[in-house]
Amino acid sequence: MPSFTFYASAEAIPPTGATPVFCDIDPATFLVTPETVRAAMTPRTKAIVAVHLFGNPAPVAELLELGVPVVEDAAQAAGTIGPDGRPGALGTIASFSFYPSKNLGAFGDGGAITTSDDALAERVRTLRFHGSRDKVTYEEVGYNSRLDELQAAVLRVMLPELEHWAAHRHVVGAWYEEAGLGELAALPEPAPASAPAWHLYVIRRDDADALQAALAQAGVESRGYYRTPVHRQAAMAPYAGASGPLPGTDEAARTHLAIPISASITRAQVDEVVAAVRAASA
Numbered sequence: 406m407p408s409f410t411f412y413a414s415a416e417a418i419p420p421t422g423a424t425p426v427f428c429d430i431d432p433a434t435f436l437v438t439p440e441t442v443r444a445a446m447t448p449r450t451k452a453i454v455a456v457h458l459f460g461n462p463a464p465v466a467e468l469l470e471l472g473v474p475v476v477e478d479a480a481q482a483a484g485t486i487g488p489d490g491r492p493g494a495l496g497t498i499a500s501f502s503f504y505p506s507k508n509l510g511a512f513g514d515g516g517a518i519t520t521s522d523d524a525l526a527e528r529v530r531t532l533r534f535h536g537s538r539d540k541v542t543y544e545e546v547g548y549n550s551r552l553d554e555l556q557a558a559v560l561r562v563m564l565p566e567l568e569h570w571a572a573h574r575h576v577v578g579a580w581y582e583e584a585g586l587g588e589l590a591a592l593p594e595p596a597p598a599s600a601p602a603w604h605l606y607v608i609r610r611d612d613a614d615a616l617q618a619a620l621a622q623a624g625v626e627s628r629g630y631y632r633t634p635v636h637r638q639a640a641m642a643p644y645a646g647a648s649g650p651l652p653g654t655d656e657a658a659r660t661h662l663a664i665p666i667s668a669s670i671t672r673a674q675v676d677e678v679v680a681a682v683r684a685a686s687a
């Protein structure tokens with residue numbers, strides 16, 4: 406699994422009895438590649454976690470060729486179109502987050518798991534209700550992890566909007582390019598033949614923290630989400646030793662900066678952000 410991701414991607418692993426092993430990313434896409442994953446694999450590798458970070462689709466079809474199940478973390482990628490289909494429909498099993506700020510957000514916490522494997526789907530349904538199929542007999546130790554009915558009701562209203570919200574997020578990426586942002590910073594590189602629904606629009610600059618401060622002065626919020634990659638977090642210390650050096654991860658961690666994007670940001674606002682980046686670069 407990548408270390409350049411939200412901490413929860415890794416946090417889910419130790420409670421299963423498995424050990425997270427961190428691999429590098431390509432800082433241009435922020436994604437794992439078949440090469441970085443292969444370099445971290447051993448005969449004990451049970452699964453690959455592919456994170457579709459910032460909405461950019463990871464190369465799941467190529468990762469499946471490495472011979473172990475691929476778990477997609479699609480938390481940030483609802484609405485993205487990849488070369489082989491949608492995140493959530495590419496690997497062995499996938500998870501989504503409906504945290505309010507996500508591309509498809511509820512009014513509180515929620516999430517979903519998708520899979521085309523009927524047996525896995527049945528197991529997940531059982532686990533979400535305390536490891537029981539009939540609410541009377543308990544086959545294994547599970548969880549209370551049902552989607553709250555109120556959140557489900559909200560999501561039923563939101564879901565039909567996802568396509569045009571996602572399309573807008575994709576268009577905003579094109580607007581940032583058209584407005585000349587690429588002359589001022591490294592822009593995120595979409596995965597080949599993909600149309601990312603950018604959850605976050607994340608540029609790279611050597612002076613990311615100084616740029617953030619200058620943008621704040623101009624009234625433009627920006628943020629470095631993962632300055633400390635997961636393998637350097639205290640809770641992951643027991644597992645970090647299994648990872649080699651991760652230079653792409655360290656570069657992305659140091660240089661990335663998320664600038665404004667949403668399903669409703671306007672072209673004028675995008676131009677305003679680019680003008681603020683330009684002024685901060687003079």
Ligand SMILES: Cc1ncc(COP(=O)(O)O)c(C=O)c1O
Nearest residue numbers: 411413414478480502503504516
């Ligand atoms: C990449 C990634 N994975 C996992 C999660 C966890 O999702 P949740 O907060 O719904 O548990 C998030 C966001 O919160 C995320 O961005």
